[in-house]
Amino acid sequence: MSDNASSPLHPLVVLARPQMGENIGAAARAMLNFGLSGMRLVSPRDGWPNPKAGAMASGAAEVIDRVRVFNTVADAVADCEFVVATTARQRGLFLPVLTPQEAAVKLREATAAGQRTAMLFGAEKAGLETQEAALANALVTIPVNPEFPSLNLAQAVLLLSYEWAKAGGTEALFSSPYTEGPASRGELRSMLDHLYAALNRSGYFWPEEKRTVLEQNLQTMFSNAGMTASELRVLHGVIRQFERHLPKGDEPSEDG
Known part of the structure; x- marks a missing residue:
């Protein structure tokens, strides 16, 4: 089953080597909260499909059911023209480092230009490898308490998805969810x-x-x-x- 790669209107969420199905499911819910539905996984530790991810995703089945799995990050973003990669540390890469808000603006600009975009997240413990981060157009660092910098994978996805939605305007973000027509x-x-x-x-x-x-x-x-x-x-x-x-x-x- 295909993801939303046929449409450049919304960024894909790419999770590199996610370790827990529950985190994948929670990330799916976070995405759908803000209108994103295209998820790609790179070598998930426990394979795919993962029943724990489906259970945790709850009402976000449309995200889970359309997941695509790849062997490498390079393969997962090969059809993308603008990618931002989240990282907790500087890597010596000659890439711009953005806040989540700045990254959302750049993603909006890229999609407005008809480019396919993606938000790339690393594994829960190790994050992204340097060569994987190097595939991005920009790095995103989330400002957190330096004495407690640990941020759950789904929380990071939620934060960037929220900033993406907010960058489109508050009218789109907070419009009524009850305007959808009846099911077929x-x-x-x-x-x-x-x-x-x-x-x-x-x-x-x-x-x-x-x-x-x-x-x-x-x-x-x-x-x-x-x-x-x-x-x-x-x-x-x-x-x-x-x-x-x-x-x-x-x-x-x-x-x-």
Whole structure:
């Protein structure tokens, strides 16, 4: 599945060698809070897909479902024309060093010029290697307390994503999230199929004779709710969490 690389309007978020699935999921949530959805991973320690990332992402399934995985940072940013790399220290590179706010302005200028952009983040403990940071057009250093400089990966993603959104203007950043139109019939059908499969495993459709009526009742209820695609994605996340606690196999339980 492709990310948003076909559109130069929003920067990609590239995570180099992320170690914990929970941090990937939290980063996905931070991105979607501010309208970003294109995530790329470079050699994630625990492989991909990662169920812990999906669980932590919750309603940000659209980010997790579109993740692309690469072997190297160079491959991950090969189609990008403007890249900023976060780093906690100077590296002797002849690159401009920007604050998050300055980086957001530069990213906005690049996207306005039709360039594909990316924000590059290093691994939780070691950060980026010098040769990886050298692939960027500019470095970003987040000013933190020098006596406690540790910053969680998802927090760093959140901060830069916020600055990116803010640089587009407060009207765009704080506009109402409830202007989205209703989901398509296909999106609703996908959610219902997911729900039916989970309920079947749980034993909800027992005895079997009740299945048709119960499915019709659920379809009518959700069809009349006028839910948006975003709301359906939240339900997909809820169902995924529900599925984690179901017995393995396809046969429904009769305990209920």
